[in-house]
Amino acid sequence: MISERRRREKLNESFQILRSLLPPGSKKDKASVLSSTTEYLSSLKSQVEELSKRNQMLESQLASKDRSKLAIKNKWRALLHQWKGRVLEFLKQQRNVSLLSVESNTRMLESIPVHRIMLRLKIEGDEFDESAFQEAVRRVVDDLPQS
Structure with a gap:
C-alpha cells in the first residue's frame, strides 16, 4: 500500500513536471498533458531538423565564400x-x-x-x-x- 502511494506520487510529480514544460494554455488533465507533450515534442523535433538544415546551408555558403x-x-x-x-x-x-x-x-x-x-x-x-x-x-x- 505504501509503495503504491509512492508510485502514484512519483507519477503525479512527473505529470506536474510535464505540465510545467508545456506552452501556456494547454489543458491540464493527464490525457491532455500526454497528448500535448507528444505534439510539442514532435514540433520541437521538426524545429531542430529545420534549424540543422539551415545551419548546414549556412556552413556550405561560408565554405564556398572561403574557397x-x-x-x-x-x-x-x-x-x-x-x-x-x-x-x-x-x-x-x-x-x-x-x-x-x-x-x-x-x-x-x-x-x-x-x-x-x-x-x-x-x-x-x-x-x-x-x-x-x-x-x-x-x-x-x-x-x-x-x-
Whole structure:
C-alpha cells in the first residue's frame, strides 16, 4: 500500500513536471498533458531538423565564400608574381636603378578587390626617366589579365 502511494506520487510529480514544460494554455488533465507533450515534442523535433538544415546551408555558403576568397587570393598572387617578373626585367635594362623592396596588399572596397603595390627603388645619378618608367609599368599592368 505504501509503495503504491509512492508510485502514484512519483507519477503525479512527473505529470506536474510535464505540465510545467508545456506552452501556456494547454489543458491540464493527464490525457491532455500526454497528448500535448507528444505534439510539442514532435514540433520541437521538426524545429531542430529545420534549424540543422539551415545551419548546414549556412556552413556550405561560408565554405564556398572561403574557397572563392582563396581562389581570388591565389590568382592575385600569380598576377603579382607575373607583374614583378616583368617589372624586374624592365629594371634590369636600367643601369642606374635597382629594386630594394616590393610590398603589396589587397583590400575590399564595396566587394571589389583593390590591389596596391609599392616599389622601393635605388636610383643612382640623375639619368632616371620617371615618365618612361611609369609608362613601362602602365604597359605591364595593361597586359595582365583582369581579375
